Amino acid sequence: MTRVLIAGSGAREHALAWGCTRHPGVELVCAPGNGGTAAIAENVPVAADDVPGILRLATERAVDLVVIGPDAAIAAGLADGCAERGIAVFGPTRAAGRVESSKEFTKQLADATGIPTAGWRAGGVEDREALHRFAAELGACVVKADGLALGKGVTVCDDATQASAAIDACLLEGRFGDAGARVVVEERMSGREVSVFALSDGAAVRVLAAACDYKRIHDGDRGPNTGGMGAYAPPAGLDPAALLDDALRRFVEPCVAALRERGTPYRGCLYAGLMLTDSGPRLLEFNARLGDPETQAVLPLLDEDLLDLLTACARGGLAPGVARTLPGAAVGVVAAAAGYPGAVRGGDAISGLDRLDPGALLFHAGTRRDAGGTVRTAGGRVLTVVGRGDTLAAARSAAYANLERVRFDGMQHRSDIADPTGAQVAAAPGLLSR
Known part of the structure; x- marks a missing residue:
């Protein structure tokens, strides 16, 4: 029996739990989990970033592996705490996780290692005027907490x-609290965005897959940013082998090597957000964990034992290269509560969860089961419905057909995930499909 503790409560963590159940003889604990993980694991009400609480739980249950889902748990030092206690953990230390927790650090790392990225400048409130001048020089630009x-x-x-x-919303108004005490202003790049997910044990790198996600709340990429409203894999209109090979050589391997040389080896998933420009791929950001909702589209296509991969990252011995994937495509569409990404209400009953096709997948996020067993909303992004098919069109059709069977008061979702007329499905220069 292999005991695994998954820290987190989103659809990503439900997808990770689902993937681990395909390994023979596994026993799962989710902390805190959600209404979906409750069906395949034991949920324990401990927050993912409650490091002492997670460590106590891991020790009490004698778990063989801790899998970290959200960035907050990485920034809180959960991997550090596990390492100090000899608990195998999938997820980087706080120091290695700075590739996500500090945009400025990532920019410095990219410049030092020759990773292609946009021109940039960073600063705090004392640098406000200089940042304004730099933004004026750029014209169209991006401001990041x-x-x-x-x-x-x-x-x-x-x-x-x-x-x-x-800039002023971050530095003067405190819109993002401490996260916005410093900002990065960078050149605004044009092209198509893709996300590449790679695994590392601190030395070897194994590319998992690539996906495209949809960050804005409304169709046509309108409205405010969210944690993600949908995703599909693999990216359409591209040569997947060329994309993954390029990402491995020019982005992921240099980052992992640099962190190892600095004494902060990276163990876990490194997520490279890339912009495919006319002059080639350039780095938008690194994230120190699997993406949400991309994970929900990527894992159903994985043709390898997920738990074996996670364990190899934690303990060493990961085979380098590119992971095997199944043919076809997967599309995930997020259903969110009314008001998201602002204030949302919870407690609405969700119906139709038992009406999905056998081949469809449903990953819970902001859900809970009440005393009577009814699944209710309990967060902004409520669930992700995933359709699979031999083609992207078939997968998209399956996702939306099944999503239409799910209902709750105030439910909202985008209708253009994997839309063939959208920018995220268009071909990109230099990486065209065969």
């Missing part, structure tokens, strides 16, 4: 006026 802001700390600006407002 340096720290973790739940995926909402990025403002894409069309001109210097918008950029100045975004």
Whole structure:
């Protein structure tokens, strides 16, 4: 029996738990988990970033592996605490996780290692005027809170006026608290965005997959940023082998090597957000964990034992290269509560969960089961419905057909995930499909 503790409560963690159940003889604990993980694991009400609480739970249950889902748990030092107690852990230490928790650190690392990225400048309130001038020089630019802001700390600006407002919102108004005490202002790149997920044991790197996600709340990429409203894999219109090979050589391996040389080896998932520009791929960001909702689209296509991969990252011995994937495509569409990404209400009953097709997948996020067994809303992003198919069109059709069977008061979702007419499905220069 292999005992695994998954720290987190989102659809990503439900997908990880689902993936681990395919390994023979596994016993799962989720902390705190959600209404979906309750069906396949024991949920324990301990927050993922409650490091002492997670460590106590891991010790009490004699777990063989701790799997860290959210960035907050990484920034809180959960992996450090596990390492100090000799508990195998999938997820980077706080120091290695700075590739996500500090945008400025990532920019410095990229420049030092020759990783292609946008021109940039960073600073705090004392540098406010210089940042305004730099934004004016750029015109169209991007303003990023340096720290973790739940995926909402990025403002894409069309001109210097918008950029100045975004800078001041961070530095003067405290919109993102400590996360916005410093900001990065960078050149606004044009092209198509893709996300590449790679695993590392601190030395070897194994590329897992690539995906495309949809960050804005409304169709056509309108409205405020969210944690993600949908994703699909693999990216359409691209040569997947060329994309993954390029990402491995030019982005992921240099980052992992640099962190190892600095004495902070990276163990876990390194997520490279890339912009495919006319002059080639350039780095948008690194994240120190699997993406949400991309994980929900990527894991159903994995043709390897997920738990074996996670364990190899934690203990060493990961085979380098590119992971095997199944043919076809997967599309995940997020259903969110009314008001998201702002204030949302919880407690609404969710119906239709038992009406999905056998081949469809449903990953819970902001859900809970009440005393009577009814699943109710309990967060902003409520669930992800995933459709699979031989083609992207078939997977998209399956996802939306099944999503339409799910209902709760105030439910909202995008209708253009994996839309063939959208920018995220268009071909990109230099990486065209065969």
